[in-house]
Amino acid sequence: MSYRIGLVGKPSVGKSTFFNAATMNDVPEGAYPFTTIDPSVGEAYVRVDCAAPEFDETCTPSVGVCEDGTRFVPVQLVDVAGLVPGAHEGRGLGNQFLSDLNETDVLVHVVDFSGKTDIEGEATEGHDPREDIDFLEEELDQWYLDVLGKGIDKYETKYHGAEAAIEEDLAEQMSAFGIGEDEMKQVILAQGLDLDPETWDDEDREELAREIRKRTKPMVVAANKMDTPEAQENWETITSDPDYDHLSFVPASAHAEKALKNAAEAGVVDYTAGDDAFDIVGDVSDEQEAGLRQIEEFVENYGGTGVQQALEEAVFDVLDCIAVFPGSANGSKDEKGVFRDCFILPEGSTTEDFAFHIHSDIGEGLLHGTDCRSNRQVSKDHELSHRDVIELISTKQAAP
Numbered sequence: 129m130s131y132r133i134g135l136v137g138k139p140s141v142g143k144s145t146f147f148n149a150a151t152m153n154d155v156p157e158g159a160y161p162f163t164t165i166d167p168s169v170g171e172a173y174v175r176v177d178c179a180a181p182e183f184d185e186t187c188t189p190s191v192g193v194c195e196d197g198t199r200f201v202p203v204q205l206v207d208v209a210g211l212v213p214g215a216h217e218g219r220g221l222g223n224q225f226l227s228d229l230n231e232t233d234v235l236v237h238v239v240d241f242s243g244k245t246d247i248e249g250e251a252t253e254g255h256d257p258r259e260d261i262d263f264l265e266e267e268l269d270q271w272y273l274d275v276l277g278k279g280i281d282k283y284e285t286k287y288h289g290a291e292a293a294i295e296e297d298l299a300e301q302m303s304a305f306g307i308g309e310d311e312m313k314q315v316i317l318a319q320g321l322d323l324d325p326e327t328w329d330d331e332d333r334e335e336l337a338r339e340i341r342k343r344t345k346p347m348v349v350a351a352n353k354m355d356t357p358e359a360q361e362n363w364e365t366i367t368s369d370p371d372y373d374h375l376s377f378v379p380a381s382a383h384a385e386k387a388l389k390n391a392a393e394a395g396v397v398d399y400t401a402g403d404d405a406f407d408i409v410g411d412v413s414d415e416q417e418a419g420l421r422q423i424e425e426f427v428e429n430y431g432g433t434g435v436q437q438a439l440e441e442a443v444f445d446v447l448d449c450i451a452v453f454p455g456s457a458n459g460s461k462d463e464k465g466v467f468r469d470c471f472i473l474p475e476g477s478t479t480e481d482f483a484f485h486i487h488s489d490i491g492e493g494l495l496h497g498t499d500c501r502s503n504r505q506v507s508k509d510h511e512l513s514h515r516d517v518i519e520l521i522s523t524k525q526a527a528p
């Protein structure tokens with residue numbers, strides 16, 4: 129399964145523009161069935177420097193594409209619309225929104241940095257985008273707190289034998305958030321709390337809920353509409369505000385990305401997603417040219433439109449994921465192709481995790497791995513690095 133990135137934010141910040149731009153790609157129809165089932169789920173990509181050129185090979189990706197040595201590896205992108213103040217109480221799309229959220233691994237909070245939309249998404253002037261950031265975090269925290277409270281109630285109404293373990297009840301209650309017993313215990317202790325909820329006051333509960341939310345819903349802020357002067361001013365203020373140090377911000381213009389993808393599709397520009405430059409290759413009117421020159425200035429200043437960068441920040445910086453290529457020490461070719469796959473794995477993944485990720489049979493029969501660059505053997509519990517090329521030596525083959 130590929131990683132799932134959720135786009136969240138109040139109405140009119142540019143989520144759909146971001147989503148459409150990021151999922152509009154000149155590649156064959158994705159291998160994932162979800163694209164046709166749910167229009168708010170699409171295939172986007174994160175860039176990884178392809179390993180093939182180091183082996184004097186030309187890759188043949190099984191999914192995504194490779195352009196000039198840059199691999200575009202699929203991730204799922206979800207437009208989680210419907211966030212309005214009070215969502216956790218069931219206002220707006222409410223519960224549907226919250227369950228959609230739970231299926232994501234990481235969030236990109238799209239914020240209108242121009243300040244031209246109020247907290248409900250209506251047109252205004254001079255709105256402080258920090259309110260939107262606070263609101264989203266508080267909304268999520270409230271929701272976590274509700275669920276945490278239910279877990280505590282459950283624990284307290286149960287008979288406590290010597291075996292009582294609060295982390296067990298809380299982990300069960302909060303399992304949808306993807307937190308297990310061990311991590312729950314760790315978080316409770318790290319908060320300086322005893323493993324006894326009767327000793328926790330309201331503030332302890334709130335802090336605990338917030339900490340669990342931060343761990344299980346890590347987030348990047350896409351500072352959108354940075355093509356406006358108001359947004360650029362807000363950027364200066366907000367990114368130097370120490371209250372927001374815990375977040376990573378990516379300056380973005382979803383609008384510019386969409387315009388470039390449209391122009392590329394029309395054959396007017398030569399543009400590769402994520403690049404900080406493009407060429408005008410077709411006939412353009414004076415007006416079109418002026419628009420493209422503005423976008424050019426933007427991508428030069430900000431190192432791209434920010435759409436691709438926000439996705440990569442989420443996967444590789446916030447989640448700390450790594451990309452690993454399956455390889456072969458005797459040359460990378462097999463009958464199916466060359467460097468066909470590139471997998472995104474959680475940070476800290478080992479050779480064995482990689483094997484199980486590909487197929488449980490390969491994992492079960494795993495003897496060791498081979499690092500194809502050095503031709504050295506690596507153990508099952510060897511921790512892999514970003515862009516490793518690893519051959520898996522297993523007594524078992526993947527069952528067809």
Ligand SMILES: Nc1nc2c(ncn2[C@@H]2O[C@H](COP(=O)(O)OP(=O)(O)O)[C@@H](O)[C@H]2O)c(=O)[nH]1
Pocket residue numbers: 137138139140141142143144145146352353354355356380381382383384
């Ligand atoms: N200036 C500017 N406007 C944008 C940008 N992205 C989206 N918009 C505009 O913001 C409005 C809301 O966009 P939309 O994608 O529908 O927002 P959503 O409600 O969050 O899905 C539309 O008028 C867009 O054209 C951007 O990067 N810059």
Ligand SMILES: [Mg+2]
Pocket residue numbers: 143144145209
């Ligand atoms: Mg929308």
